[in-house]
Amino acid sequence: MTTRTLSGKAAIVGIGATEFSKASGRSELQLSVEAVRAAVADAGLEVGEVDGLTTFTMDTSSEIAVARELGLPELRFFSRINFGGGAACATVQQAAMAVATGVADVVVAYRGFNERSESRFGQFSVAAATQVNTNGLDNAWTYPLGLGTPAATVAMQARRYMHEYGATSTDFGAVAVADRRHAATNPHAFFHERPITIEDHQASRMIVDPLHLLDCCQETDGAQAIVVVSAERARDLPQRPAHVVAAAQGSGRDQFVMTSYYRDDIGIPEMGVVGRELWRQSGLTPADVPTAVLYDHFTPYVLMQLEELGFCGRGEAPGFVADGAIELGGRLPLNTHGGQLGEAYLHGMNGIAEAVRQVRGTSVNQVPAAVDGHVLVTAGTGVPTSGLVLGAALV
Amino acid sequence: MAVRPMVNRDSQFFWDGTQVGELRIQVCNACGATRFPPGPACQQCEAYDRGHEVAAGEGTVYSYVVHRHPPVPGKELPIVIALIDLDEGVRMVGEVEGVDDLEIGQRLRVDFRRVDDDLTLPVWRTV
Numbered sequence: 001m002t003t004r005t006l007s008g009k010a011a012i013v014g015i016g017a018t019e020f021s022k023a024s025g026r027s028e029l030q031l032s033v034e035a036v037r038a039a040v041a042d043a044g045l046e047v048g049e050v051d052g053l054t055t056f057t058m059d060t061s062s063e064i065a066v067a068r069e070l071g072l073p074e075l076r077f078f079s080r081i082n083f084g085g086g087a088a089c090a091t092v093q094q095a096a097m098a099v100a101t102g103v104a105d106v107v108v109a110y111r112g113f114n115e116r117s118e119s120r121f122g123q124f125s126v127a128a129a130t131q132v133n134t135n136g137l138d139n140a141w142t143y144p145l146g147l148g149t150p151a152a153t154v155a156m157q158a159r160r161y162m163h164e165y166g167a168t169s170t171d172f173g174a175v176a177v178a179d180r181r182h183a184a185t186n187p188h189a190f191f192h193e194r195p196i197t198i199e200d201h202q203a204s205r206m207i208v209d210p211l212h213l214l215d216c217c218q219e220t221d222g223a224q225a226i227v228v229v230s231a232e233r234a235r236d237l238p239q240r241p242a243h244v245v246a247a248a249q250g251s252g253r254d255q256f257v258m259t260s261y262y263r264d265d266i267g268i269p270e271m272g273v274v275g276r277e278l279w280r281q282s283g284l285t286p287a288d289v290p291t292a293v294l295y296d297h298f299t300p301y302v303l304m305q306l307e308e309l310g311f312c313g314r315g316e317a318p319g320f321v322a323d324g325a326i327e328l329g330g331r332l333p334l335n336t337h338g339g340q341l342g343e344a345y346l347h348g349m350n351g352i353a354e355a356v357r358q359v360r361g362t363s364v365n366q367v368p369a370a371v372d373g374h375v376l377v378t379a380g381t382g383v384p385t386s387g388l389v390l391g392a393a394l395v
Numbered sequence: 396m397a398v399r400p401m402v403n404r405d406s407q408f409f410w411d412g413t414q415v416g417e418l419r420i421q422v423c424n425a426c427g428a429t430r431f432p433p434g435p436a437c438q439q440c441e442a443y444d445r446g447h448e449v450a451a452g453e454g455t456v457y458s459y460v461v462h463r464h465p466p467v468p469g470k471e472l473p474i475v476i477a478l479i480d481l482d483e484g485v486r487m488v489g490e491v492e493g494v495d496d497l498e499i500g501q502r503l504r505v506d507f508r509r510v511d512d513d514l515t516l517p518v519w520r521t522v
Binding site: 122123124126129130132136138140142143145148156159206207209210261262 | 397398399400401402403405406431432457458459460461462463464465466467468470474476478485486487488489490496499514516517
């Protein structure tokens with residue numbers, strides 16, 4: 001390993017979240033402040049020790065607004081990452097780079113919103129089409145033509161994937177069944193004690209052919225925060241550290257946000273960029289990962305990620321996910337918290353928290369090999385994205 | 396209320412084209428490379444010198460969706476939206492009128508739907 005690496009320099013030492021609901025009854029800013037306080041307490045730190053904050057460009061609560069509510073005297077580091085849910089793991093990468101370089105000592109990544117009770121993420125977003133920037137210009141080629149909901153943009157890729165590789169709707173449904181099975185035993189999940197069958201998936205109404213309702217994640221009110229410190233500092237704190245063994249961002253050729261339709265292959269090569277970098281930084285291979293949290297706002301992307309990340313070959317994901325292979329007890333349990341279909345849609349941040357619990361050994365659906373092993377987490381798909389490999393021990 | 400496209404000086408020619416019934420594709424004046432969506436710098440030769448050609452207006456369905464939920468401003472659902480490989484070698488999104496389903500590989504021809512004085516959208520029909 002080269003000396004110029006982020007691997008092993010930082011660790012997640014605290015996680016905290018609000019409840020996950022459909023109507024939080026309080027402001028997005030309050031949700032984020034509550035989550036940050038919970039995460040800092042979980043880390044065994046004082047709120048006044050936080051000197052860095054990082055979040056998504058999309059978040060409506062700025063770093064300084066959160067700092068004011070926390071009563072922080074000073075911030076030495078603040079930053080934001082663009083491209084919707086693709087930012088999730090990159091906020092932890094930002095935090096890790098800051099603490100690894102001494103720019104800051106205690107950095108909290110947060111994401112909080114009322115995306116069910118206020119601005120609903122599943123709806124057609126006129127705001128996205130009218131942004132005064134290149135994202136808005138990019139959307140001129142889809143939104144005015146009627147293609148402007150997240151489900152619709154994904155369905156376009158899903159249909160082509162089915163055509164190319166013979167995948168079926170029931171292959172996508174395997175992801176929903178696994179997520180909901182895991183959510184069923186997670187008291188924090190919105191769909192706690194509400195598993196589904198593949199028949200339920202097939203019977204759910206069509207949203208955008210070929211996607212059924214149960215291919216689509218929830219809309220959630222809530223917030224999640226993650227505390228990152230240096231690996232040295234982590235040794236003195238109460239929680240078992242989840243070391244940042246690898247952290248990567250990725251964007252591909254001719255990249256767009258949810259509408260990268262103009263490449264020869266309209267898959268998700270940006271996740272391949274992330275995957276190759278995660279394996280390079282960590283020195284690991286897919287066979288070394290006993291469980292993963294793969295971003296699941298829509299089920300087809302989980303299959304495509306398995307291929308881009310190297311867990312199976314191109315077009316082989318339908319076989320890979322069959323027969324319970326991605327459920328607890330299978331060869332690669334995915335999204336053991338229930339994912340964004342089952343637990344909550346916190347733009348990927350709740351998935352990072354689950355990876356931390358797997359490393360700590362405290363998941364409600366614990367994968368034994370994860371405690372002394374490594375867990376892969378990915379961020380939003382269809383967008384410029386990011387990923388992490390977390391581990392209790394360093395490679 | 397229809398969603399209006401954001402337009403800048405790199406994309407104005409396309410929307411000027413739909414107003415007069417032309418489906419315009421950016422062409423690099425220096426190397427001849429076609430490109431959609433348009434942009435200011437040629438990805439092939441780096442030139443900032445661009446013009447356009449008028450597409451013949453036919454293409455093949457590369458992928459498609461049938462949008463049923465949730466509501467889309469200015470549309471009555473369901474609508475069929477396709478990714479179309481134009482014969483000129485570029486790909487674009489468009490609504491397909493007059494069908495309730497589609498198949499990959501089907502041939503489409505462009506038409507134009509006037510929304511108001513300032514906006515005309517390309518739409519597609521099966522050949």
